[in-house]
Amino acid sequence: MKATYRVLAMLIAAGVVLQAMFIAFAWFTAIKDMDDGLVIDKNYDGNIGHTLHGQVGMMVIPILALLLLIVSFFAHLAGGVKWAAIVFGLVVLQIVLAFLSFAAPAVGALHGLNAFAVLGTAAYAGRRAAVQMKVPEATMVPGAGVTP
Amino acid sequence: MQRRKLIAIAATVVVLAPIAWFWQRSLVPDNLSPMAMGYADYGGGPQMAAEHAEHGRELTTLTGPAERRPDVVVRLVARKERFEIAGRGSVEGYTLNHSSPGPEVRARQGDLVEVTLVNESVKDGMTLHWHGVDVPAAEDGVAGVTQDAVMPGKSFVYRFVVRDAGTYWYHSHQQSHEQVRDGLWGPLVVTSAKSGRDLLAAVHTYDKIRTVNGGYGERRTEVAPGTAVRVRLINTDNGPMTSWVDGAPYQVVAVDGTEVNQPSLVTGKSVLATAGGRVDLLLTVPSDGTAVRIGLGGGPTTLVVGPRGGVAPSSPSAPADRVDLLSYGKPAPIGFDPEHADRRFEYRIGRRLGLYNGKPGLWWTINGHQYPDVPMFVVAQGDVVRMTVRNTSGQVHPMHLHGHHVVVLSRNGVAATGSPWRVDSLNVEDGESYEIAFLADNPGIWMDHCHNLPHAAQGLVTHLMYEGITTPYRINGHTKNNPE
Numbered sequence: 001m002k003a004t005y006r007v008l009a010m011l012i013a014a015g016v017v018l019q020a021m022f023i024a025f026a027w028f029t030a031i032k033d034m035d036d037g038l039v040i041d042k043n044y045d046g047n048i049g050h051t052l053h054g055q056v057g058m059m060v061i062p063i064l065a066l067l068l069l070i071v072s073f074f075a076h077l078a079g080g081v082k083w084a085a086i087v088f089g090l091v092v093l094q095i096v097l098a099f100l101s102f103a104a105p106a107v108g109a110l111h112g113l114n115a116f117a118v119l120g121t122a123a124y125a126g127r128r129a130a131v132q133m134k135v136p137e138a139t140m141v142p143g144a145g146v147t148p
Numbered sequence: 149m150q151r152r153k154l155i156a157i158a159a160t161v162v163v164l165a166p167i168a169w170f171w172q173r174s175l176v177p178d179n180l181s182p183m184a185m186g187y188a189d190y191g192g193g194p195q196m197a198a199e200h201a202e203h204g205r206e207l208t209t210l211t212g213p214a215e216r217r218p219d220v221v222v223r224l225v226a227r228k229e230r231f232e233i234a235g236r237g238s239v240e241g242y243t244l245n246h247s248s249p250g251p252e253v254r255a256r257q258g259d260l261v262e263v264t265l266v267n268e269s270v271k272d273g274m275t276l277h278w279h280g281v282d283v284p285a286a287e288d289g290v291a292g293v294t295q296d297a298v299m300p301g302k303s304f305v306y307r308f309v310v311r312d313a314g315t316y317w318y319h320s321h322q323q324s325h326e327q328v329r330d331g332l333w334g335p336l337v338v339t340s341a342k343s344g345r346d347l348l349a350a351v352h353t354y355d356k357i358r359t360v361n362g363g364y365g366e367r368r369t370e371v372a373p374g375t376a377v378r379v380r381l382i383n384t385d386n387g388p389m390t391s392w393v394d395g396a397p398y399q400v401v402a403v404d405g406t407e408v409n410q411p412s413l414v415t416g417k418s419v420l421a422t423a424g425g426r427v428d429l430l431l432t433v434p435s436d437g438t439a440v441r442i443g444l445g446g447g448p449t450t451l452v453v454g455p456r457g458g459v460a461p462s463s464p465s466a467p468a469d470r471v472d473l474l475s476y477g478k479p480a481p482i483g484f485d486p487e488h489a490d491r492r493f494e495y496r497i498g499r500r501l502g503l504y505n506g507k508p509g510l511w512w513t514i515n516g517h518q519y520p521d522v523p524m525f526v527v528a529q530g531d532v533v534r535m536t537v538r539n540t541s542g543q544v545h546p547m548h549l550h551g552h553h554v555v556v557l558s559r560n561g562v563a564a565t566g567s568p569w570r571v572d573s574l575n576v577e578d579g580e581s582y583e584i585a586f587l588a589d590n591p592g593i594w595m596d597h598c599h600n601l602p603h604a605a606q607g608l609v610t611h612l613m614y615e616g617i618t619t620p621y622r623i624n625g626h627t628k629n630n631p632e
């Protein structure tokens with residue numbers, strides 16, 4: 001379970017990196033398509049980059065975050081549930097920020113900022129699991145985790 | 149140890165149970181009857197007695213005249229194949245008689261049109277819907293509501309009388325958000341003695357690029373200097389399109405197949421054709437040898453009308469000022485009295501975060517309900533119906549009612565003062581509210597949906613139902629009917 005926790009946390013972090021790549025790819029593609037005759041108006045529903053960003057952001061990462069939370073209940077990692085819950089909460093916040101941004105594009109900046117929070121907390125949760133896996137469970141004390 | 153495990157299982161249940169419940173609730177059932185879905189909204193009118201239904205009529209009997217000889221006979225063969233876009237190259241998609249758009253169907257007012265649709269290779273099946281033509285219900289071409297999708301190797305015959313002259317179009321109403329986009333559409337023109345010289349400007353976006361009459365870039369139509377010509381603008385895309393004329397004044401002579409009463413001359417203004425909507429512009433080619441240019445939403449594709457080699461002026465973007473059909477033209481009788489309505493409905497379009505068919509997202513709602521749990525607007529034949537369409541969803545919606553034309557009474561509380569503004573496709577911007585009215589004079593089960601077709605596929609769909617009309621068709625299930 002600890003290994004699963006670690007893998008899920010790292011997948012979420014990797015997912016955030018992919019999301020940044022997809023959205024950059026999407027808009028550079030759109031700009032090139034515009035040079036090639038594309039008109040971006042109400043009729044435009046994005047390109048493959050936008051689709052991937054939407055699917056990974058709306059389906060893949062939320063499911064991974066949910067699995068991380070469930071696995072955390074069984075993994076007996078010190079602070080494991082807490083950090084999984086934080087990651088899950090930040091993922092939900094990320095989706096809410098995305099939808100608010102359609103009406104208020106300035107909120108989109110917070111969507112970009114919160115992405116780093118998801119990345120950071122997921123990576124940290126994964127690293128905590130990795131560290132605790134090296135320590136035998138018997139010697140664990142509550143609160144033990146990554147030593148600075 | 150056992151206790152810890154139990155706590156973990158309990159926590160899992162606490163997290164998963166609400167998600168599973170919302171997920172399950174959001175699933176769209178298979179084999180859905182358009183009659184059984186949603187909940188009945190009688191609009192304050194009399195509710196239909198149950199025994200009434202048994203004396204009802206099946207929709208399949210509401211066909212065009214069976215005996216009469218057709219005046220216009222067309223055979224349309226649908227295929228999945230590559231086709232050529234003039235000025236651009238070839239794209240993969242769907243064709244009708246080896247081209248997209250399909251052939252122009254042209255009839256005279258009062259003609260009986262007979263179209264045989266042959267599906268050669270459209271895998272998911274298809275139909276043809278006669279957008280804007282108030283056909284009898286069985287000819288409306290909506291998979292799962294008025295017929296089963298026509299599967300590959302099968303055919304279907306549509307027969308209907310075109311009672312009103314005007315500009316229309318046809319398109320598939322099976323998997324329409326993909327099939328229309330990829331080519332299963334064409335123009336339909338009904339002329340009368342008053343129509344005069346005309347030409348088409350049918351706009352469609354294929355593979356990211358906007359085209360007019362199937363061509364990309366500056367397209368030219370030769371018309372002699374001094375000639376008056378009616379340009380039939382058809383917006384077959386998913387978003388509203390601003391159009392304008394450089395080089396000559398124009399009149400908006402018809403909207404959605406209805407003539408405008410006493411249209412004034414327009415200069416320096418644009419006109420909006422919403423998704424699915426049509427606008428006829430009357431203009432006269434200048435006698436000095438120059439041409440006029442029709443701007444189509446901006447971008448590289450425009451239509452130039454004039455003599456060979458005639459230079460057309462060009463403004464890069466739409467004039468900011470727009471013809472407002474609420475006050476354009478002069479009033480005239482509308483043929484019924486909306487002040488004495490038999491039923492009053494509300495069609496409130498909203499949006500909320502949640503699940504739709506198991507998928508998380510921001511989804512459309514109708515009167516606060518999500519598809520398929522949406523209001524079904526029930527009317528009786530002969531009713532005068534009023535409807536308030538209110539949009540607070542954050543996005544524009546081109547609302548299309550099948551089988552009827554509605555008259556706009558007011559917008560945001562401001563009463564209409566121009567020519568009767570009669571539409572089948574109404575552009576409702578975010579924050580706008582329209583009062584509309586219509587006469588329930590065409591029994592059937594009629595889709596009333598957003599013509600931004602991906603929005604319809606996301607559940608922005610309901611029906612107008614006539615009491616006593618039943619349909620044997622089903623959405624989803626083994627028939628593979630999937631109208632949106």
